Amino acid sequence: MLKILYIVLDGLGDLPVKELGGKTPLEAALTPKLDRLAQSGKTGLVYPVEKGIAPESDIAVISLLGYDTHKFYTGRGPLESFAEGIEVHDGDLALRVNFATSEDDGVIIRDRRVGRNLTTEEATALAKEINSKVTLSGGVFEFKNTIGHRGILVIRAMQSRLSGWVTNTDPAYDREGVFGVAKERFESKIMQSQPMPGYENIEEAKEAARLLNEFTQKSHKVLQEAAINKKRIAEGKLPANIIVSRDAGDHLPKFPQMSEVFSGLKFGSFVEMPVEKGIALLTGMEVVDVPSRTGHADIDYTVWAKITLQNMNKFDGLYIHIKGPDEPGHDGDFNKKKESIQDIDKYFFAPLLSKINLTDVIIAVTADHSTPCNMKAHSADPAPLLVCGGDIEPDGSMSFSEKTARLGSLGEILGRELLGKLVEFSRHKLA
Numbered sequence: 001m002l003k004i005l006y007i008v009l010d011g012l013g014d015l016p017v018k019e020l021g022g023k024t025p026l027e028a029a030l031t032p033k034l035d036r037l038a039q040s041g042k043t044g045l046v047y048p049v050e051k052g053i054a055p056e057s058d059i060a061v062i063s064l065l066g067y068d069t070h071k072f073y074t075g076r077g078p079l080e081s082f083a084e085g086i087e088v089h090d091g092d093l094a095l096r097v098n099f100a101t102s103e104d105d106g107v108i109i110r111d112r113r114v115g116r117n118l119t120t121e122e123a124t125a126l127a128k129e130i131n132s133k134v135t136l137s138g139g140v141f142e143f144k145n146t147i148g149h150r151g152i153l154v155i156r157a158m159q160s161r162l163s164g165w166v167t168n169t170d171p172a173y174d175r176e177g178v179f180g181v182a183k184e185r186f187e188s189k190i191m192q193s194q195p196m197p198g199y200e201n202i203e204e205a206k207e208a209a210r211l212l213n214e215f216t217q218k219s220h221k222v223l224q225e226a227a228i229n230k231k232r233i234a235e236g237k238l239p240a241n242i243i244v245s246r247d248a249g250d251h252l253p254k255f256p257q258m259s260e261v262f263s264g265l266k267f268g269s270f271v272e273m274p275v276e277k278g279i280a281l282l283t284g285m286e287v288v289d290v291p292s293r294t295g296h297a298d299i300d301y302t303v304w305a306k307i308t309l310q311n312m313n314k315f316d317g318l319y320i321h322i323k324g325p326d327e328p329g330h331d332g333d334f335n336k337k338k339e340s341i342q343d344i345d346k347y348f349f350a351p352l353l354s355k356i357n358l359t360d361v362i363i364a365v366t367a368d369h370s371t372p373c374n375m376k377a378h379s380a381d382p383a384p385l386l387v388c389g390g391d392i393e394p395d396g397s398m399s400f401s402e403k404t405a406r407l408g409s410l411g412e413i414l415g416r417e418l419l420g421k422l423v424e425f426s427r428h429k430l431a
Contacts (some may be wrong), residue, residue: 045382088251109189165199216245270308
């Protein structure tokens with residue numbers, strides 16, 4: 001059996017950008033190594049979950065690992081909380097949260113991500129203030145910052161279970177059933193959480209919404225007075241003075257282990273974000289430790305390439321999730337997204353490919369979703385895909401891009417079908 005390198009570039013897909021001559025950031029980027037991989041194999045398109053869904057990363061990753069998200073997904077909050085070492089028992093309310101910036105009224109939101117410059121040290125100090133100064137009537141909570149402006153919140157009721165069927169306070173995300181969905185347009189103000197349709201008379205949902213709203217109000221008051229925020233204001237920075245919450249769940253998903261799904265194969269994973277770590281652990285993948293990003297692409301991606309090479313022989317397959325292109329997509333910065341893609345090609349793929357023989361490995365490169373710069377949000381557009389290595393015959397694709405992928409011989413694939421195909425490629429000679 002050949003080794004599998006399954007590489008997901010977060011938010012890679014995009015739409016044509018006028019300022020880039022009608023090209024997407026991927027099409028405009030200089031990517032000789034990715035183009036070489038495309039020329040060596042086949043290309044196509046992936047709908048990470050299914051057509052018509054603009055997925056968040058969590059349901060996309062679950063699907064890309066071969067699972068039916070409709071069957072197993074229980075919300076992003078439980079996944080991230082588990083990854084960060086906070087216990088989530090059945091009946092606990094777990095949420096993904098952001099530090100955000102609001103006007104003094106605690107209603108109008110100026111920035112959902114505090115200008116993307118909240119440091120880990122600042123967030124840790126603010127989280128400590130929230131945990132020590134906020135108390136809830138009839139409930140307790142654990143709040144933890146994770147990376148940058150991001151965090152997690154777990155609320156437990158004193159006398160009863162809580163239901164995850166409550167709406168978000170984060171205005172940028174809606175819920176369609178259990179799935180979180182990014183809104184293309186939204187009013188920038190804190191939403192009041194309430195039971196979701198069909199759960200209006202369920203006491204566990206009513207109590208969950210009440211406790212979440214109480215936490216939002218009380219933590220805002222604490223953050224308004226925090227010394228860290230007063231210092232940020234004095235420095236001309238936005239204060240992290242409110243918490244916006246989304247993607248509630250009230251229990252952990254129960255995934256079949258990947259070794260069972262794929263007949264004893266051992267998978268390792270390199271991931272950056274808590275949600276991806278949570279999914280990896282719950283599906284039985286071994287998480288390979290990687291250092292935190294320095295912010296210097298030449299250092300960060302070169303280190304990831306080195307760790308990939310060091311770990312290839314320890315596993316049957318490696319799932320590698322690289323965050324790079326997604327953030328500039330959310331910021332609408334098409335030039336920065338193009339540069340991020342070029343950096344990945346130059347500093348990750350170049351040193352990696354210089355040390356491996358394509359006949360000994362199956363390589364797949366795709367994305368968990370598209371994040372078009374003109375939308376500044378995830379979209380339902382498919383992600384480009386290339387698969388090469390082993391005995392895979394080239395299909396004539398000359399580059400790795402959205403345009404080329406539409407013409408590739410792999411056609412259109414659903415995310416949950418892809419890993420199974422890679423396993424087949426790794427085990428069988430192709431005609």
